Amino acid sequence: MTVEWLWLGVGFLGQALFSARFLVQWLASERARRSIVPRAFWFFSLAGGVTLLAYALYRRDPVFIAGQGAGLFIYARNLMLIRREVQLRRARQ
Template sequence: MWVVLGFVAQAMFTGRFIVQWIASERARRSVVPVAFWTLSLAGGALLLVYAIHRRDPVFIAGQAAGLIVYLRNLKLIANEKRGAPATVRPSGQGPSTTNSG
């Protein structure tokens, strides 16, 4: 069962690149669709479960760190869809989404 979980997780994680490639080809520019982040989160979470089962600290650390990035990107996308205002940081680092409430 664990090997099946591992393969399903890896297939989801790999599938995100296929989704991103197809979306970019259709747009004729590099794009990262929401499905990329969703598959990243789902595949990464399942791979983390698999890594915990295997008790592999390197694999656990890598997958856990990635989940933070995937969740943050999905949060930024959700904020943008809600119409949260984008502001420019004083240091000139570019736009950031703020949540004032």
């Protein structure tokens, strides 16, 4: 197995993780019968984004690097906001 094939696998894995977030969001919304964004959406976003960023760095694609790199801050920030909300909710109980 060449390095190129390994990185191609990393790229496809990242894309699969990144795409899985939409499946998770759709299923959660269908169950709730309203549009919601579950925490798992942000974890898949983060995992897929990190994996795709690694692939973009390997490919040395500045457009892809900028797009994935910027998104990581948003995904991480949403997870931080969710954690803070959960902690506040627990403190009130």
